[in-house]
Structure formats: structure tokens, C-alpha cells
Amino acid sequence: MASSTLLGHVDDIILTASSSEVLCQIISALQHEFSMKDLGKLHHFLGMKVQHRDGCMFLSQQQYMMETLDRAGMAECKPYSTPVDTNPKVSTDVGQPVQDPTYFRSLAGALQYLTFTRPEIAYVVQLSDTRKSTSGYAVFLGDNLISWSSKQQNIVSRSRAKAEYRVVAIAVAEASWLHQLPSELQSPLHRSTLVYCGNISTVYMSANPVQHQHTKHIEIDLHFVRERIALGDVRVLPIPTSFQYADIFTKGLPSSVFMEFWFSLNVRCTNALDGTWLDKLRAGEAGAPGDDMKAFRYTMFCLLVRQEARGGPWLELRLEVVKDPKF
Structure with missing residues (x-):
């Protein structure tokens, strides 16, 4: 059975479905009823930026x-x-x-x-x-x-x-x-x-x-x-x-415990997301991206979502x- 989920806020919409065919059908039906534009793969939503890199999403x-x-x-x-x-x-x-x-x-x-x-x-x-x-x-x-x-x-x-x-x-x-x-x-x-x-x-x-x-x-x-x-x-x-x-x-929490738990929540430093680090991440071998706290700027973090667990x-x-x- 085909199914879909729509998340909407005013005129911003995120749409996903059980198959790409169903997704295209729903988009076509919506465009027939409303004046709307398909922006493709999700990249921004309500001030959040979504980056797709090597099978992962970074919010x-x-x-x-x-x-x-x-x-x-x-x-x-x-x-x-x-x-x-x-x-x-x-x-x-x-x-x-x-x-x-x-x-x-x-x-x-x-x-x-x-x-x-x-x-x-x-x-x-x-x-x-x-x-x-x-x-x-x-x-x-x-x-x-x-x-x-x-x-x-x-x-x-x-x-x-x-x-x-x-x-x-x-x-x-x-x-x-x-x-x-x-x-x-x-x-x-x-x-x-x-x-x-x-x-x-x-x-x-x-x-x-x-x-x-x-x-x-x-x-x-x-x-x-x-x-x-x-x-x-x-x-x-x-x-x-x-x-x-x-x-x-x-x-x-003390700094050492906080940083360990912080990393376990999949919060990552965006300027540490190079290819080598991502390879280690997928293999479950990646550690915290450096011990220098100057690298952990408040403006340079993202939440990691692996598309395949x-x-x-x-x-x-x-x-x-x-x-x-x-x-």
C-alpha cells in the first residue's frame, strides 16, 4: 500500500512517500490545485540547512x-x-x-x-x-x-x-x-x-x-x-x-563527559567533515574531530543523520x- 507524509508550515512543505512514483504523483496533484514550485531534494526548511554528503545528511x-x-x-x-x-x-x-x-x-x-x-x-x-x-x-x-x-x-x-x-x-x-x-x-x-x-x-x-x-x-x-x-x-x-x-x-557535566556524550548525540563540527573523516564515521571508527576547543565554534556545528543505519x-x-x- 502506497503512503506519504507531508509536513507543512505556512507555505513551506516537506513531502516524503513510500516510493518515488507516489511522490511524483502527489507533487503533480498539488501543482494542479495550487500555485507551487518543486524545489527538489530538501536543502532548507525554516532556517535549517540540509547538506547531503556521501549517504549522510547534515542539519x-x-x-x-x-x-x-x-x-x-x-x-x-x-x-x-x-x-x-x-x-x-x-x-x-x-x-x-x-x-x-x-x-x-x-x-x-x-x-x-x-x-x-x-x-x-x-x-x-x-x-x-x-x-x-x-x-x-x-x-x-x-x-x-x-x-x-x-x-x-x-x-x-x-x-x-x-x-x-x-x-x-x-x-x-x-x-x-x-x-x-x-x-x-x-x-x-x-x-x-x-x-x-x-x-x-x-x-x-x-x-x-x-x-x-x-x-x-x-x-x-x-x-x-x-x-x-x-x-x-x-x-x-x-x-x-x-x-x-x-x-x-x-x-x-564535566568537560570530558560532556564532550563524549555530545559526540554520541551525532553533533559534528562542519569543517571536520572531510572525506577521510567520513570514511571513518561510516566504519564506526571516527573520534571527536580534534581536541582544540577553538575549532568548536558555536557557528560551525551540525546534526548528523545517517541515511542507512x-x-x-x-x-x-x-x-x-x-x-x-x-x-
């Missing part, structure tokens, strides 16, 4: 980043190894209010939009001081990071296990939708979604069918996740901290929750 917002830095008066500032202090001291109760709140909010909004291709700054652009837990997850399709989140939970949790189980349910719901999407494009995923969680209590709760008094506040989340596990759609597994990439969405497609989640580090 970047270089021009948008340069304009944001210039608007903030920071175009000539030197880069820093991590975007957030590992011991944050920012508080809503300390310091003088900004003179122009509208200007400040516009810059904060610009940074949030930048997280579409710079996921490693998702935590710092929404940092605040409350007792609510910060939850984060990363969804990979094969080697490709396709969805991520870093946000504070709506309510204060009395235990880390409860806070983490809430984000398990949210992430499993996201993965369930993403798992279905390739099937609509005639490329179904045949493996269970792997959910890696750093809290061992949460892993046990997902496998234990017995309800306890301490879990009654998250009973709906428990039933939802266990149902997906019973259907074979999801497996919840423990993961050591050294491989928990989702930590980058929930707290400030190594070892076939599969869906994988990594998630983490932390309490506000100041409490």
Missing part, C-alpha cells in the same frame, strides 16, 4: 546562530568547553532584573529554537531553580538521534523512582508513535524498542506486575508501560552512568531524571 542552523550571536552582542566571544556550570548558582531570587524583559525573552526563545540542531544545549536554555525534577530522554533510530527532550516535570516528586517512571511513560509514548511511523512509509521496524534507564528501581517496577502502595500515584503510567512490555513492543533495561547519554539533558534500523531510548542540583 545545521549556522546563519541563524550567527544572527543570534550578533543580536546578543556576542559574535566575537570565545567559545567555552561546556555550555553550563556543573554547579549552577543562577537563582530567580538573586541579581537585578533585566532592563528589557522582551529582549531577554526573545534571546531565550532563539536559543530554544536552536536546539533543533544543537540538542546538547537543551538543558541550559531552560535552567531554573525549583524543586521539580528535570527529565530528559534521547530517542535513536539506529545510530540517528531523531527525538529528544529536556524539561522540568509539572509536579514535585517525592522520590526519584517516581519521577523517573513518569518520564519512562512519556518516552515510551513518544517511541510508540515513532515506531509506527516507518510502517506507514513501508519500512517497518521488526525489533522491540529498547528503553535504557539509569534507575534500577524503575527497571524493577516496569517488570513487577504487583501494585504497591508507594506506586499508586503513578498507577496509570505503570499500566501503560507494562502493557507495552507485555505486547513485546518495549524492553526496559538498566544502563551504567558512563553510557547514559541522556545525562546531557538533565544536568551540567549500521546493522539495520531499530529504536532505542535513553532517559534520565535528576532533582534540581541546588536542593
Whole structure:
């Protein structure tokens, strides 16, 4: 059965289909009804630049980043190894209010939009001081990071296990939708979604069918996740901290750990994308493109998407929750 997916924003459209023939038919039908132009292979969309190189796509917002830095008066500032202090001291109760709140909010909004291709700054652009837990997850399709989140939970949790189980349910719901999407494009995923969680209590709760008094506040989340596990759609597994990439969405990390996780999210320095480095990348042997932090300019990064995942497609989640580090 032929299928297609259309993503539209005002007069900008991205269209994909299960075959090139179906794609051409849809474009012809749209052009018959509307005044529109086929711009060919995707190369720009809503300020994002798409580059196609040797079986990979590189998504970047270089021009948008340069304009944001210039608007903030920071175009000539030197880069820093991590975007957030590992011991944050920012508080809503300390310091003088900004003179122009509208200007400040516009810059904060610009940074949030930048997280579409710079996921490693998702935590710092929404940092605040409350007792609510910060939850984060990363969804990979094969080697490709396709969805991520870093946000504070709506309510204060009395235990880390409860806070983490809430984000398990949210992430499993996201993965369930993403798992279905390739099937609509005639490329179904045949493996269970792997959910890696750093809290061992949460892993046990997902496998234990017995309800306890301490879990009654998250009973709906428990039933939802266990149902997906019973259907074979999801497996919840423990993961050591050294491989928990989702930590980058929930707290400030030391430079060495930050850079390792940053690279695991497939964020790359664009001026390091030469042929030799790409060959190593496809073979899984590429390391970080140099240790000189001057090379890692904020205006020179992109998000890598491999068009063919190594070892076939599969869906994988990594998630983490932390309490506000100041409490």
C-alpha cells in the first residue's frame, strides 16, 4: 500500500512517500490545485540547512546562530568547553532584573529554537531553580538521534523512582508513535524498542506486575508501560552512568563527559567533515574531530543523520531524571 507524509508550515512543505512514483504523483496533484514550485531534494526548511554528503545528511542552523550571536552582542566571544556550570548558582531570587524583559525573552526563545540542531544545549536554555525534577530522554533510530527532550516535570516528586517512571511513560509514548511511523512509509521496524534507564528501581517496577502502595500515584503510567512490555513492543533495561547519554539533558557535566556524550548525540563540527573523516564515521571508527576547543565554534556545528543505519534500523531510548542540583 502506497503512503506519504507531508509536513507543512505556512507555505513551506516537506513531502516524503513510500516510493518515488507516489511522490511524483502527489507533487503533480498539488501543482494542479495550487500555485507551487518543486524545489527538489530538501536543502532548507525554516532556517535549517540540509547538506547531503556521501549517504549522510547534515542539519545545521549556522546563519541563524550567527544572527543570534550578533543580536546578543556576542559574535566575537570565545567559545567555552561546556555550555553550563556543573554547579549552577543562577537563582530567580538573586541579581537585578533585566532592563528589557522582551529582549531577554526573545534571546531565550532563539536559543530554544536552536536546539533543533544543537540538542546538547537543551538543558541550559531552560535552567531554573525549583524543586521539580528535570527529565530528559534521547530517542535513536539506529545510530540517528531523531527525538529528544529536556524539561522540568509539572509536579514535585517525592522520590526519584517516581519521577523517573513518569518520564519512562512519556518516552515510551513518544517511541510508540515513532515506531509506527516507518510502517506507514513501508519500512517497518521488526525489533522491540529498547528503553535504557539509569534507575534500577524503575527497571524493577516496569517488570513487577504487583501494585504497591508507594506506586499508586503513578498507577496509570505503570499500566501503560507494562502493557507495552507485555505486547513485546518495549524492553526496559538498566544502563551504567558512563553510557547514559541522556545525562546531557538533565544536568551540567564535566568537560570530558560532556564532550563524549555530545559526540554520541551525532553533533559534528562542519569543517571536520572531510572525506577521510567520513570514511571513518561510516566504519564506526571516527573520534571527536580534534581536541582544540577553538575549532568548536558555536557557528560551525551540525546534526548528523545517517541515511542507512549500521546493522539495520531499530529504536532505542535513553532517559534520565535528576532533582534540581541546588536542593
